[in-house]
Amino acid sequence: MTVLKVSSLTKNFGGLAAVSNVNLEIEERELIGLIGPNGAGKTTLFNLLTGVYEPSEGKIELNVDGQMKSIGGLKPYVITGLGLARTFQNIRLFKNMTVLDNVKLAMNKSVRYSALAAVLRLPSYYREEQRILNEAMELLEVVGLAEKKQVLAKNLPYGQQRKLEIARALAAKPKILFLDEPAAGMNPQETTELTELIHQIKEQFNLTVVLIEHDMSLVMKICERIYVLDYGKCIAQGTPEAIKNNRRVIEAYLGED
Numbered sequence: 424m425t426v427l428k429v430s431s432l433t434k435n436f437g438g439l440a441a442v443s444n445v446n447l448e449i450e451e452r453e454l455i456g457l458i459g460p461n462g463a464g465k466t467t468l469f470n471l472l473t474g475v476y477e478p479s480e481g482k483i484e485l486n487v488d489g490q491m492k493s494i495g496g497l498k499p500y501v502i503t504g505l506g507l508a509r510t511f512q513n514i515r516l517f518k519n520m521t522v523l524d525n526v527k528l529a530m531n532k533s534v535r536y537s538a539l540a541a542v543l544r545l546p547s548y549y550r551e552e553q554r555i556l557n558e559a560m561e562l563l564e565v566v567g568l569a570e571k572k573q574v575l576a577k578n579l580p581y582g583q584q585r586k587l588e589i590a591r592a593l594a595a596k597p598k599i600l601f602l603d604e605p606a607a608g609m610n611p612q613e614t615t616e617l618t619e620l621i622h623q624i625k626e627q628f629n630l631t632v633v634l635i636e637h638d639m640s641l642v643m644k645i646c647e648r649i650y651v652l653d654y655g656k657c658i659a660q661g662t663p664e665a666i667k668n669n670r671r672v673i674e675a676y677l678g679e680d
């Protein structure tokens with residue numbers, strides 16, 4: 424079943440087509456890689472898909488309860504509510520809050536007590552607070568940060584901050600998870616752990632995952648299918664094996680590591 428379909432998507436910044444006539448079709452529970460040289464348009468594409476930017480042209484459709492719904496240009500919080508969550512290349516945490524509060528805050532949209540219940544401290548308030556605490560702790564267990572729950576986010580090592588971002592994205596209960604360079608700044612040990620974590624959350628939460636990543640060994644190891652962007656255009660898509668041997672992809676990367 425198709426969960427996300429992108430048709431002829433274009434984003435212009437002045438005279439520059441950062442994303443140019445891109446088509447994607449992603450199936451439920453696929454693990455997709457989005458790669459390409461620096462400045463190829465990967466983050467701009469994520470920003471279009473998650474509502475940060477409005478498309479200049481083209482269509483983005485998300486499967487909502489079995490129907491393809493056009494989501495291009497909707498506000499980010501609306502798109503998140505439809506089941507699409509993301510992490511950012513530049514980590515966006517509440518740095519002076521604890522690890523636990525960072526996750527609890529990400530769950531706030533699902534809070535089910537009224538303002539009055541909160542002010543009067545009614546039983547419904549305590550029940551809901553307990554549910555939020557339990558769910559937040561479960562997510563911290565999943566990403567291996569339960570023992571760090573009281574640590575301020577800014578005091579976590581870089582790799583763990585990235586895992587906390589993933590926990591925050593999961594708190595939105597997404598169907599599709601977008602990860603923007605999840606392994607950036609990680610050491611090889613952390614990257615290996617991250618690879619396992621991505622597999623684990625995909626299975627546990629029945630997710631479709633799309634990731635931008637420069638770490639080719641990670642991409643080739645875990646992605647089932649890869650799209651390659653270059654100068655805003657999609658120049659190839661296919662299995663890791665096909666992409667590795669694709670002449671246009673090799674040419675695009677010539678001069679890159």
Ligand SMILES: Nc1ncnc2c1ncn2[C@@H]1O[C@H](COP(=O)(O)OP(=O)(O)OP(=O)(O)O)[C@@H](O)[C@H]1O
Pocket residue numbers: 436439441459460461462463464465466467468
């Ligand atoms: N808000 C913006 N205004 C103007 N130009 C932009 C804007 N955002 C991105 N660009 C330009 O669009 C092109 C694509 O950038 P983008 O960040 O999407 O590439 P990328 O593939 O994610 O690169 P990297 O791998 O380096 O993160 C670049 O030339 C960039 O300078």
